[in-house]
Amino acid sequence: MNMFRFLGDMTHLFSVLVLLLKIHTIKSCAGISLKTQELYAIVFATRYLDLFTDYISLYNTVMKLVYLGSSLSIVWYMRRHKLVRRSYDKDQDTFRHHFLILPCLILALLINEKFTFMEVMWAFSLYLEAVAILPQLVLLQRTRNIDNLTGQYVFLLGAYRSFYILNWIYRYFTEVHYVHWITWISGLVQTLLYGDFFYYYFHSWKNNEKLQLPA
Template sequence: MNIFRLAGDTTHLISVLILLLKIYATKSCSGISLKTQELYVMVFVARYLDLFTDFISLYNSVMKVVFITSSVAIVWCMRRHPLVRRSYDKDQDTFRHYFLVAVSFVLALIFHDKFTIKEVLWAFSIYLEAVAILPQLVLLQRSGNVDNLTGQYVLFLGAYRGFYILNWIYRYFTEKNYTRWISWIAGIVQSALYADFFYYYFISWKNNSKLQLPA
């Protein structure tokens, strides 16, 4: 494992811990898109179906379990926890995320490495992860002001993708015949979606002001 992948996994894990901290400490999911969290559950379940069939390393297996269980726990809290669910702004979180699921699945059926259930679901998870943040970004734009924990959650989630792009570049130059064009294209699309958020986050940090996204 190279340093870029480790950094990517670390920032991804930090983003999840920040979100869990926000929910646990404040008993609130204000500013968090349930639809984005549900999409991430689909991403992790589809991608890590090989958990019980293919063993790569203990680290790999533990991270798979952590991301599946944490994403399910977040969705459960937002839907079922009596205090947390009251703070969910359903009226603002109206992005039609099922379109993202449908388009990602169609793309996976057409563009994949091999036409098997495992590979199609892997491709589906890659395409869906690339756009899963959209409902969250739209919700933040509609709400305007972004609290610190929510802003940090999205920041570390975007950083995770950035480190993984560096990981792919590193592996391309250091590993023989390493090509993952599906991941590369999806990763670039995903990074582009974060560009606007990173810009306004940097401006707020530079001016030492509260993060605000234009509606």
């Protein structure tokens, strides 16, 4: 494992910890999109179907369990925990995320590395992850005022994908026959979606101001 892959995994892990810290400690999910969290739960559930059939390493297995378990627990907190559920802004989180699922599934059926159930589900999870952040970004634009933990969570998610792109570039030049177009293009699309958020995040950090997105 190279440094970029490790940093990507760690920033992804920290993003989850930041969100769980906010939900568990403050008992608030204000500014967090349930729609995005549900999409991530679907992403990890379909990507890690090989969890108990293909063993790669202890590290790999633990990280899969952490991502899957944390995504399901976040959805549970936001839907079932009384105190957390009260802070959820359902009226603002109205992105129709269901309309993202079917196009991603159709795309996976048409474009995949191998037409088997596991490979189609793997491709589906990549396509869906690429756009899963959209409900969250739309919610942030509507609410505008973003608290620190929510801003850190979204920033770390974007940083995770950016490090993975560096990981792919590194592996392309250091490994023989390392080519995964589906993964690369999906990851690039996902990273580009964070572009506007990154701009305003660094602008607020530079000027020591509260993070706000334009309406």
